[in-house]
Amino acid sequence: MEVVDVLHMNGGIGDASYASNSLVQKMVILLAKPITEEAITELYTRLFPKSICIADLGCSSGPNTFLAVSELIKDVEKKCKSLGHKSPEYQIYLNDLPSNDFNTIFKSLPSFQKSFAEQMGSGFGHCFFTGVPGSFYGRLFPNKSLHFVHSSYSVMWLSRVPDLEEVNKGNIYLSSTSPLSVISSYLKQFQRDFTTFLQCRAEELVPGGVMVLTFLGRKSEDHSGKESGYVWELLARALNELVSEGQIEGEQLDCFNIPQYTPSPAEVKYFVEEEGSFSITRLEATTIHWTAYDHDHDHVTGHHHAFKDGGYSVSNCMRAVAEPLLVSHFGEAIMDEVFRKYREILTDCMTKEKTEFINVTVSMTRRV
């Protein structure tokens, strides 16, 4: 299985699409806002580019596609106004794998551009959007062509499922029952991929250029906590139930592993420093609690954030993210059943115990 061929969010705008199920990712982008705003404002006041080139890597297809970049543009415009500057030109590169639904993005672009320009008011500079299909584990842009790189909830996806020496029995990701050699294989794959990612971006960013990445990550140094891998652990529980019902072969489950790694802040720091092209400005981990849905909007206090939901949003969101991967391994027919069980399990957990996930956000500057 080539990850580049099957890893994409569900396309279109229907009920199962990523476009309709990306609330969690939206909250994640907004939570990282203090760091991204600081980073792009600092970049702008240091370099004053007449034409500012911004890339969003793993833009997906949905309302969040324009969210991250439009927040960045607003930050620059605010700074421009406060300095009495003329608005720069914006060159926006939206990147995702070639299987991403770019048509849906492009069709919504004219109306987005119109309403965004109105919102920005008179004096707002040209804003050019381009789509860049390809894996960010390879070069995507010319040498020294970017000022700012943003990526949210994308760089924890690996380029491939690691080669495992032992079976990761009953699991689809790292958990407390995963063999040590499996954990080590995952970590090595992440190191290889993340280092490649940093090397490519180091060539593409101008000297002094800035990058802000947000990962689904973890706080503890081991993989046994009920943190980021937990959404996968609960999905594994649903798949195991289907094995015991005879609807899925046990061997089929044993050889299915998710090509994702949720790093700790310490791991991110270590790999960035080892690669050497970037200096870290900020590195933060944030805990997000999921709580049972109470018809209220999401609630944010200090560094603990609550995402209120009865399992519905989270299971739909995970379906939009993981379905193409699961379909390629287990087939289309079983999907409704998998996600019916998954939602039950999620809802049950959320009422019984404290459930949470961790964001790791890092901002860094390309060394001159």
Next chain:
Amino acid sequence: MEVVDVLHMNGGIGDASYASNSLVQKMVILLAKPITEEAITELYTRLFPKSICIADLGCSSGPNTFLAVSELIKDVEKKCKSLGHKSPEYQIYLNDLPSNDFNTIFKSLPSFQKSFAEQMGSGFGHCFFTGVPGSFYGRLFPNKSLHFVHSSYSVMWLSRVPDLEEVNKGNIYLSSTSPLSVISSYLKQFQRDFTTFLQCRAEELVPGGVMVLTFLGRKSEDHSGKESGYVWELLARALNELVSEGQIEGEQLDCFNIPQYTPSPAEVKYFVEEEGSFSITRLEATTIHWTAYDHDHDHVTGHHHAFKDGGYSVSNCMRAVAEPLLVSHFGEAIMDEVFRKYREILTDCMTKEKTEFINVTVSMTRRV
């Protein structure tokens, strides 16, 4: 009707798709090759960019999408080799309207890139592809960001159907029976659109940057000849037959006009000079004869070229190009019937009389 919403080639890769029916456009690109090769080679040897930015405007979705730009890259590589230079980086912008099928382009990109890199051999520089959705009658790229602009069979499409003072009775484009005021409205719309096009590109090209455009055009100064408008005249004939059969309302046909203008070389020259940002290097008109299909490949001699076909390729090609426009006006249901009649009429014409169409190709340099 907004042209930007309905003007696009048939998407996908099926029987009626543009991807499967773009032989004529392929021939047109290859016919312009001497001019494009001269233009990009001259540009490269004059500016020696380390990273060369090339835009193809109206790239559509099909085999020709990569044809034009890959020929341009080959030309530069050939020149590099002959000069003993290191290969530059290529930044390729593929532009079309937001309704173009970019997903199909992007999905075929990895295999194209792989085979193209193999063909180019070792030492071939990075080649980055991006999709740029939007109308070329507006700004698409940052200031002074392009070295070379190419566009084949696109700039004769107008931004809108001209406002007509009189009914263009029985016609869907300019013909010998079109009122003078209709011809004048079309010409004014072309002038407005083409001037806007030149102004936008003048801002986007670096000083000394180069542009090569190929139009479906005409040689004579009037619109009565059996040249470029002829494919539309025959389509009008098919639609008129459906009116006399009562399958289409006469009024419905009267208010349908194609948003296209086929300029003469003199018109192109005049409007380029009047806009003032570019100096023309070459301006050529080429006649292409359609001849009855004889199971041979297309045949090229001097400045007269023959496209051998029994009406099948031309009618399918026109269907791939015009169907979305026709569907938006006449509805989906009648399409098979329209194009069945159209093919009959085409085939009949091609056996009875000399049929031809005219390419106008112009290369020009952005004044410093």
